[in-house]
Amino acid sequence: MLLALAGLFLETTLALALLISAVKISAALTLWALIVLPAALFPIYLVARQILARSYRVRRTGYVLFNMILQILQGIRVIKAYQGGDREAQDAVEKGRRFFDELIEMTRVSALAQVVLESMAGLGIVAVIVVGGFQVRQGTLGWPALLAFFMAIRALHGPLYNMNTHYVEIQASGASADRIAQLLDMRPDVVDRPHALPLAAGPRRIVFEHVVFAYDERPVLRDLSLEVASGETVGIVGPSGAGKTSLLNLIVRFYDPTSGRILFDGRDVRDYRLADVYDKFAIVTQTPFLFATSVLENIRVGRPAASTVEVEAAARAAEIHEEILGLPEGYDTQVGLAGRTLSTGQAQRINVARAILKNAPLLLLDEATSSLDSLSEAKVQRAIDRLVEGRTTFIVAHRLSTLRGASRILVLESGRAIGLASHEALLRECSLYRRMWETQLLADPAPTSSRDVAARPGHDGQGDRCVGSDAPGTGGV
Amino acid sequence: MALVGAAHVRLPLARLAPLFRSQKLLLARFIVTALGRAGASLAVILLVRNFLGAALGEPGGWFEDIGTALGGPTALWIIAGLVVFAYVVGSLFNYDNQVVQQRIIKVIELGMMERLIRHMLSLSVTFFDRQSHGDLIQAIRQDVTKFRGCCWPWRDCSLRRHSP
Numbered sequence: 001m002l003l004a005l006a007g008l009f010l011e012t013t014l015a016l017a018l019l020i021s022a023v024k025i026s027a028a029l030t031l032w033a034l035i036v037l038p039a040a041l042f043p044i045y046l047v048a049r050q051i052l053a054r055s056y057r058v059r060r061t062g063y064v065l066f067n068m069i070l071q072i073l074q075g076i077r078v079i080k081a082y083q084g085g086d087r088e089a090q091d092a093v094e095k096g097r098r099f100f101d102e103l104i105e106m107t108r109v110s111a112l113a114q115v116v117l118e119s120m121a122g123l124g125i126v127a128v129i130v131v132g133g134f135q136v137r138q139g140t141l142g143w144p145a146l147l148a149f150f151m152a153i154r155a156l157h158g159p160l161y162n163m164n165t166h167y168v169e170i171q172a173s174g175a176s177a178d179r180i181a182q183l184l185d186m187r188p189d190v191v192d193r194p195h196a197l198p199l200a201a202g203p204r205r206i207v208f209e210h211v212v213f214a215y216d217e218r219p220v221l222r223d224l225s226l227e228v229a230s231g232e233t234v235g236i237v238g239p240s241g242a243g244k245t246s247l248l249n250l251i252v253r254f255y256d257p258t259s260g261r262i263l264f265d266g267r268d269v270r271d272y273r274l275a276d277v278y279d280k281f282a283i284v285t286q287t288p289f290l291f292a293t294s295v296l297e298n299i300r301v302g303r304p305a306a307s308t309v310e311v312e313a314a315a316r317a318a319e320i321h322e323e324i325l326g327l328p329e330g331y332d333t334q335v336g337l338a339g340r341t342l343s344t345g346q347a348q349r350i351n352v353a354r355a356i357l358k359n360a361p362l363l364l365l366d367e368a369t370s371s372l373d374s375l376s377e378a379k380v381q382r383a384i385d386r387l388v389e390g391r392t393t394f395i396v397a398h399r400l401s402t403l404r405g406a407s408r409i410l411v412l413e414s415g416r417a418i419g420l421a422s423h424e425a426l427l428r429e430c431s432l433y434r435r436m437w438e439t440q441l442l443a444d445p446a447p448t449s450s451r452d453v454a455a456r457p458g459h460d461g462q463g464d465r466c467v468g469s470d471a472p473g474t475g476g477v
Numbered sequence: 478m479a480l481v482g483a484a485h486v487r488l489p490l491a492r493l494a495p496l497f498r499s500q501k502l503l504l505a506r507f508i509v510t511a512l513g514r515a516g517a518s519l520a521v522i523l524l525v526r527n528f529l530g531a532a533l534g535e536p537g538g539w540f541e542d543i544g545t546a547l548g549g550p551t552a553l554w555i556i557a558g559l560v561v562f563a564y565v566v567g568s569l570f571n572y573d574n575q576v577v578q579q580r581i582i583k584v585i586e587l588g589m590m591e592r593l594i595r596h597m598l599s600l601s602v603t604f605f606d607r608q609s610h611g612d613l614i615q616a617i618r619q620d621v622t623k624f625r626g627c628c629w630p631w632r633d634c635s636l637r638r639h640s641p
Contacts, residue, residue, distance in 0.1 A: 069617050072594065076605045085598035093591045100583035107579040111572040118571070122521075122564025126557045129529050292609070341606040 004169035007162065015159040022152040025145050029135070032127040033153045037160075040120040044164060047113040048171045054106045055175035061099040068092045110168040117164050121157050128153055190256055192274050199276035202361025202392065203264035204230040206251070211260035213246055213415075220246045222415045224260070230361070233393040235403035237436065238412035244396040247412070248364045251394060252281045282355035284384070286367035288347035292336035295324050298350055302357035311357060318353035318383040320346060345376025352383040363393040370398050377402075400440055409433070496588040503581050510574035517567030524563060528556045589621045 022030045072079065072088050079088050132149065135141035208226040212219070221243045228234055236244045249255045250262060253269055262269045269277060282302070291298050299311045306314075311331070315321040323346055327333040335342055335350075342350070348368065355363065368384060369377045381402065388405055397403050400423075409426055411419035411433050419430040426433040497504065593616060597604075605613075 066614070066618060069594070069614055070610070072598065073605060073610045073613055076598075076602055079598065080602060085595075089591065089595045089598055092594050093587065096587050096590050097583075100579075100587055104576065104579045104583060108572075108576050111575040114575075115565070115568040115572050118568035119561070119565045122561045125525065125564070126528075126560050129525065129560075130553070130557065133529060 004166040004173070008166040008170070011159040011162045011166065015156060015163065018152050018156040018159065022149060022156065025149045025152065026132075026135075026141060029128060029132055029141070029149055030153075032131045033124045035127065036120045036123040040116050043116045044113045044167075047109055047116070048167060050109045051106060051168055051171040052174040054102065054109060055172050056178075058099070058102045058106055058172075059175040059179065061095070061102050065092070065095045065099050068095045106172060110172070113164055113168060114161065117161060121160070124153065190253055190274065193270055196273045197267075197271050199264065199272040199280060202230065202280045205263075205265055206392065207261075207263040207266075208250075209261045209263060211250065211257045211262060213243070213250060213255065214258045215246065215255075220415050221250070221257075221412075224415075224417050226410065226417065226420065228392060228394075230392050231390060232408070233388055233395065233406045235400075235406035235409035236394060236396045236412065237398075237400060237403070237409055237433065239432075241414075242412035243415040244412055245366055247410075248366055248394060248396060251362075252283065252364060253277050280360050281362045281364060282358045282360040282387075283364045283366070284348070284351050284355050284368040284387075286370055288344060288351040290336040290342070290347050290350065293334065294329075294332045295327065295335055295350060296331040298335060299353045299357055302354040303359070306357055311353075314353040314357035315350075317356050317386050318349045319379050320349035320353055320383075323349075343376070345373070345380060348376070348380050349383055352380060352387055356383075356387050361391055363388060363391045365393065365395045365397075367396055367398060369402055400437055496585050500581060500584050503577055503584070507574060507577045507581065510570045510577060513570035514567050514574060517563050517570060520563040521560060521567065524556060524560045528553075528560060586621050590617055593617050593621065 019030070022033070068088075068091060072092065079085055128150065132141060132146045136143060136146050206228045208224050211221060211224040213221040224247070226234075236247060238244055246255070250257055253262075253274060256270060264272065291301065296308065296311055299314055300306055302314070303310070308331070312321060315324055324331055324333075335347075352368075365384060369380050385405060395403060395406060403409055403423070407422070408420055409423060410417055411426060411430055413432055419426050419433060421429070427437060597613065597617075
């Protein structure tokens, strides 16, 4: 588009120069030569509108094709296992065909503009010959003047055609320009308030005050109240879609509540600078994420200023140091999208090392061990146990055995807190929790027992009542 | 440098040959429209030469023959009409030529894309683990379009309009 604009400028200046020279030779003849040009403008305008409309279809079919290719790359294991390669290839080719068909339509429409322009140019030439020839015979125009005029008019056609081509190119990039403008117009939902305050240290008390959160008008969390003290570990459990991950997203302020407040030491978290809030959190997600760089840099993301010694100390704490040394280039081994693939357990321990290195006062663990086999899980769990020490921690877990360090467990169901107490208290009082626990015991009786989930001294589980109803769970510390 | 460039081009051209061969009709149409366009340009020049000669009262040429048969003004209008007609025919040939070019590009690029996708799907999973996804997407979506440049050298000349 930028080249087309530059081209349009160049061609316009050239066309103007040629036009001036034609007018200098004979203004009347120039009028005759260009008299048909306005008639071409309307069809060209119509064609340009068509091209703009088609550019959206080209773009749409283009990204559908792109998605298809991405799907093949990401789902290669499933495709292979289900022998769906042929079907996927056919699907991709079909999508490619639609994309190219749209391109052909675009070419067809833009070539139509040229047909109009060239036909009009032909009429102009005829007009010049008839009128110019007549003037020469009358003696009002000299031979050399007619020859020079003819050259000027013929030369003028080139820039006019090119101007049309550039105009068409600009129209054809309309959908792309529109999408870029739309994206640039997007504003973040979560922003710093004016005069936002610095958050120097991790909060000593986090309070959820009647928090309601809806995602696309679908209620996810309803009237949640909760109080957590510094250093406490809170487990969050519940069926799929209960709002567990949304709760984590609210604590770290990836989202803001629809209503209600989250208070850090009595002050709304939205009053603090967003960057300071992010700075106080470390996150370990269900699917470990590795950047396309070295192992060293992957861990160092936790604290970019950290020395190599500090990175290695974090890796030791995460029980990954020895395995990193066993890689071909040790800490300099390239991993992630552009490099070596590590096992999920190894990748997750690198993610834990990253969190250890960040040394943030608040820690969010979102199903951090659920995608691992039991051997990897044991290693990652030991690393996480070290990470949790001394931090305020929120742990979302399906596997209740991973919540053994939690002083209290919040039970969510359909966005409501139906229980907040110690493991033992919930087993006694919360039917949903008891069902989840029994189901897991039946499925995997060996590694877990009620003794695995140890309530901390001082938490007797009496703060909450679990009746499986919509009563909000609250609990002080 | 030229040799290196030729080596680069030879490989894709050899692989593209079957795709070209399967599109004989399209290739024939491309050649016919290109020749038609050239013919129209030639006709315009010849017509204009005679037309200009007639308008300036030059003796001889087609115009005088037609003029003798149909009368001066009628002949003038006929030749004027022929000039415009030659322009229109030339532009229509050009229109079709551009559409045909795009169709050939579709056959080549879609064919190459299909070969790439099917070949990649036949590779083992370890290939996908080791390869950057960005690189593979680039190969399927963008690198295939580069064939346009190396096996379609006349495209720019024919797309860039040269009026008759």
